[in-house]
Amino acid sequence: MRMATADVFQTLADPTRRQIIEALLGGEQQVNDVVEKLSIHQSGVSRHLRILLDAGFVQMRPDGQRRLYSLRPEPFQAVDSWVASYRKLWEARLDRFGDALERKQRAKKQGAKA
Amino acid sequence: MRMATADVFQTLADPTRRQIIEALLGGEQQVNDVVEKLSIHQSGVSRHLRILLDAGFVQMRPDGQRRLYSLRPEPFQAVDSWVASYRKLWEARLDRFGDALERKQRAKKQGAKA
DNA sequence: TTTATATTTACACTCATGCATATATGGAGC
């Protein structure tokens, strides 16, 4: 149960796990709910959830005989922080749009607050 | 040679490949330069570079008997865009700091421009 | 105890990795 960035990518490598993550974006779900959205047996989903739990992507809350799973932000932040190191690769070529974009976003944010 | 987000995570799952990517952050490198930074044989590096090439992470430019590899932005953008879908998971709990932070960054940016 | 929900384990299978070796490619020297 390490929790390093390394395991984060290892965990995300499996498409079924990414599907599970996407399914949980809607909010807390019990195992069977997740199973219905995938084409894999329940035992497989349980194992994937276990891996996601170990990697910190999800948390679990027992509710009677059910187990409710939901997303946790930390590993996503780790990915975000990793990719940030490489953002310079494409930000340069967007520079000319940068200022206009920034102004637009700032205006939007101001509007939302009003 | 697909190029979907799926392969992106699959490609990033291997720690040696992430090392290679990191090594290329310094700029264009020939294969031997990369080999020296890792503890793996040249043939292995070549195969990893091939995989990175297929996934779009790197591009190759022949220079005599050397092959110069460098990073390409697209797959990183794909990761960035994927993680953006989950940003709401942690942005909420940072809201109270958000305004102060934004002001600070804005001030910094202004300062840099001056 | 019976039922619903979920996890664990054993198994077969596939796939990826690293190494070693062989093969390709390009330049230098003759």
Next chain:
DNA sequence: GCTCCATATATGCATGAGTGTAAATATAAA
């Protein structure tokens, strides 16, 4: 042109890791 050397890729092999399924086991409620 030809050979020699440096650089790099491709292939065959052994090994290890991960996946899905099915059966067995846990857990909680009725």
